[in-house]
Amino acid sequence: MSKVKPFQLIILAMIVLSILFPLIGQSTTKKSNDDKRLDRINIQLGAELSKNEMPAVGFLHDLHTQAVDGKCTACHIEKEGGFVFEFKRTTEKASMDSYHAECIACHVEKKASNEKAGPVTADCRSCHATTKPMGSSWEEIKFDKSLHFIHESSDQIKGMDPSIKENCSSCHHKYNEKTKEIFYIKGEEESCSYCHKSIKQDDIRPIQEASHDACVKCHQTFKDQKITAGPTTCEGCHDKGKQQKIKKVVDIPRLKRSQPDEVAITGWETGSKATKNYMNGVAFNHKVHETRTESCKACHHETLKKCNDCHKTDGGDSKGGFVSLAQAMHNLDNTRSCIGCHKEFTKSSDCAGCHFQAPAEKDNSDSCKTCHNLQQAQLEAMEPGEVARKALTDLSSDYNLVLEDKIPEEIVIDVLANEYKPSQFPHRKMVQAIFLRVEKSDMAKAFHKDQAGLCMGCHHNSPKTLEPPRCASCHSKKGPDSDGRPGLKGAYHGQCITCHQKMEVKSVAATDCVKCHEEKK
Numbered sequence: 001m002s003k004v005k006p007f008q009l010i011i012l013a014m015i016v017l018s019i020l021f022p023l024i025g026q027s028t029t030k031k032s033n034d035d036k037r038l039d040r041i042n043i044q045l046g047a048e049l050s051k052n053e054m055p056a057v058g059f060l061h062d063l064h065t066q067a068v069d070g071k072c073t074a075c076h077i078e079k080e081g082g083f084v085f086e087f088k089r090t091t092e093k094a095s096m097d098s099y100h101a102e103c104i105a106c107h108v109e110k111k112a113s114n115e116k117a118g119p120v121t122a123d124c125r126s127c128h129a130t131t132k133p134m135g136s137s138w139e140e141i142k143f144d145k146s147l148h149f150i151h152e153s154s155d156q157i158k159g160m161d162p163s164i165k166e167n168c169s170s171c172h173h174k175y176n177e178k179t180k181e182i183f184y185i186k187g188e189e190e191s192c193s194y195c196h197k198s199i200k201q202d203d204i205r206p207i208q209e210a211s212h213d214a215c216v217k218c219h220q221t222f223k224d225q226k227i228t229a230g231p232t233t234c235e236g237c238h239d240k241g242k243q244q245k246i247k248k249v250v251d252i253p254r255l256k257r258s259q260p261d262e263v264a265i266t267g268w269e270t271g272s273k274a275t276k277n278y279m280n281g282v283a284f285n286h287k288v289h290e291t292r293t294e295s296c297k298a299c300h301h302e303t304l305k306k307c308n309d310c311h312k313t314d315g316g317d318s319k320g321g322f323v324s325l326a327q328a329m330h331n332l333d334n335t336r337s338c339i340g341c342h343k344e345f346t347k348s349s350d351c352a353g354c355h356f357q358a359p360a361e362k363d364n365s366d367s368c369k370t371c372h373n374l375q376q377a378q379l380e381a382m383e384p385g386e387v388a389r390k391a392l393t394d395l396s397s398d399y400n401l402v403l404e405d406k407i408p409e410e411i412v413i414d415v416l417a418n419e420y421k422p423s424q425f426p427h428r429k430m431v432q433a434i435f436l437r438v439e440k441s442d443m444a445k446a447f448h449k450d451q452a453g454l455c456m457g458c459h460h461n462s463p464k465t466l467e468p469p470r471c472a473s474c475h476s477k478k479g480p481d482s483d484g485r486p487g488l489k490g491a492y493h494g495q496c497i498t499c500h501q502k503m504e505v506k507s508v509a510a511t512d513c514v515k516c517h518e519e520k521k
Contacts, residue, residue: 039235043059059131062234065335085209103118104120106408108120140238175204193207204498260286264283264284266451283389299336345443350444358456409426423517434454437456
């Protein structure tokens with residue numbers, strides 16, 4: 001009889017275990033999925049209130065909402081036509097006794113009616129579980145321009161003064177510290193999160209509490225009146241799948257808040273004469289940028305004031321975190337910065353083919369001039385907004401084309417001529433395809449207003465010219481150089497293949513070698 005080897009015993013044991021315990025591993029997965037609920041609210045009173053330091057309770061809000069048939073009064077008190085978003089109380093602090101009394105009483109009542117119910121007295125660990133939740137599938141809901149318009153255009157939502165058609169005052173308000181009342185000023189509306197932060201600050205409620213109090217209360221009030229309204233459950237707002245089903249309005253009228261269409265951004269104070277050492281001003285098309293962002297917060301991160309109200313030229317202001325205007329506008333790693341936002345656009349398939357090897361950190365004086373195009377003398381002689389408007393008009397019309405006969409039609413690349421037939425590179429066709437992609441984007445046209453500059457996408461270390469040097473003048477046929485430059489073959493492959501991948505070229509696959517290198521017979 002042959003001896004059974006150790007590895008055979010291990011395999012045999014695994015087979016036996018899989019037959020006897022077919023669900024091993026599955027229970028863990030199921031528990032993980034159950035734990036990742038978006039309606040979980042952790043109830044933690046703290047040691048001073050709970051008397052004994054029991055673990056927090058993972059309260060499943062939507063589960064309980066279903067259990068009481070959507071009747072919020074089962075847990076919340078009605079006050080002034082709405083609900084108080086605290087459990088069975090108005091102003092007094094929560095206590096362990098109040099939770100125990102109300103929750104367990106409800107569970108006992110449900111059980112007495114032969115309904116499915118939660119734990120009762122002595123089942124402490126059913127609520128106060130020691131195991132930590134595995135996470136949440138909760139997704140923040142973005143109150144974008146589409147959602148804003150749906151609310152703004154609603155006939156059901158009324159403002160503080162029902163006789164006024166605009167209903168902005170139903171949500172937007174300011175707070176009077178003395179009278180402890182809210183009030184509204186037209187033209188000074190701002191994002192809720194500018195005052196209501198993620199956590200409570202200076203006795204101002206956090207954004208989550210303020211949003212639930214305003215939004216859910218409004219939705220529930222309408223539903224009680226049999227009026228179609230938004231969701232009142234956690235998943236209705238914070239489930240990713242439900243968010244994707246929310247109606248999207250495409251043609252949205254511009255939000256009007258006395259904002260300018262065009263503005264001149266300068267580093268100096270208005271009326272200042274000491275401007276010699278400043279960069280030229282920037283003509284900023286405010287109206288166009290509005291259409292390309294989800295909300296004003298894309299740029300105005302703390303307030304809707306002008307950028308240089310907080311970010312001074314010398315950086316000496318605590319309101320702006322001592323970040324200067326230049327630093328705020330030129331931060332590559334922040335999408336609220338001009339340069340940082342533009343950098344994100346270069347990742348698109350229309351731009352990435354050239355920009356993947358042209359780092360944004362690289363000095364580009366032409367790029368600086370594209371934005372800093374307002375002469376100081378012009379700004380002193382004319383109203384700054386008018387100067388900006390004229391400069392932006394000139395910028396959009398000043399687009400220099402390269403004549404077709406100036407672009408070589410075909411280029412023969414014979415680096416691998418010993419093994420393959422020379423590659424017939426359709427140079428003009430490729431260049432014109434890039435031109436077309438650029439012409440689709442106003443931003444790309446602004447920064448590439450001279451088509452000749454696009455040649456630098458491939459001829460990346462060449463000056464702007466229609467007769468750039470050959471690739472072999474920098475890349476050696478012998479192979480990589482000691483300074484890190486790839487050899488000629490490596491440069492061609494790295495450039496061409498990566499460009500096809502980045503620009504998602506479908507007609508010629510990046511890995512279709514024979515398309516470029518036809519084998520010799």
